[in-house]
Amino acid sequence: MFQLNEEFLKELGLDQLPEDQQKSLLQHIYSELELRAGERLSQGMxxxxxxxxxxxxxxxxxxxxxxxxxxxxxxxxxxxxxxxxxxxxxxxxxxxxxxxxxxxxxxxxxRPDYRDVVAAVMADLKKEIIANKDAILGGMSAPSAPQQTQSDFDLAA
Structure with missing residues (x-):
């Protein structure tokens, strides 16, 4: 199976997140996995x-x-x-x-297929996370210098 840990985040390219954000993200992924897998597994019961x-x-x-x-x-x-x-x-x-x-x-x-269902849900989640990796990492980029406007350049002249 898989484990939601630092190795998992490394696989997704998110291991550079601060530790508190890693824990929060892993908890969110676990909750989402549980919800989505539960929905799929309950179909037809x-x-x-x-x-x-x-x-x-x-x-x-x-x-x-x-x-x-x-x-x-x-x-x-x-x-x-x-x-x-x-x-x-x-x-x-x-x-x-x-x-x-x-x-x-x-x-x-x-649901003897439950492992397959969970694996499929996890694969979908991984794709979503990878597709949104830049947005997830966006919050940790270094603060950029204030943007200069044309009027800032005019004042310097």
Missing amino acids: SDAQLEEFEGIIDKTPDAVDDFLMKHAPNYQQEPMLQKMSQASGLPVDDPRLKDEFAATKWLEVN
């Missing part, structure tokens, strides 16, 4: 599917537990959870990891 996913995303204990009981009753032994645990440093029994696993598993069950 039933109301019941959307409600179930909403319960999982909202970390409603019953929704998470019901889904896991049905689709991954031994979820703590699932290789995907093990990888998530290693990547996050959280133990497999951490409730935050359980919630994250449930959301990922839900997507795997209901």
Whole structure:
């Protein structure tokens, strides 16, 4: 997959932004990615599917537990959870990891193409960002000297 970090900004030619602007831009990109991918992934889903996913995303204990009981009753032994645990440093029994696993598993069950959808949305976002790179960087250019007008030259003569 991809990571939204300094390397990502370097790939886009935006690594010269000040650190605070980099963080802000990465947060904005993440939010936009989440919104756009969510919109695409929800297309064609039933109301019941959307409600179930909403319960999982909202970390409603019953929704998470019901889904896991049905689709991954031994979820703590699932290789995907093990990888998530290693990547996050959280133990497999951490409730935050359980919630994250449930959301990922839900997507795997209901939208097996979710990785492709997210990758396509990211590709579109990258194109937009690159097309607007000069505008994004415009705010960090050094202040230019004040523009001289014809009357400034007349006064000097």
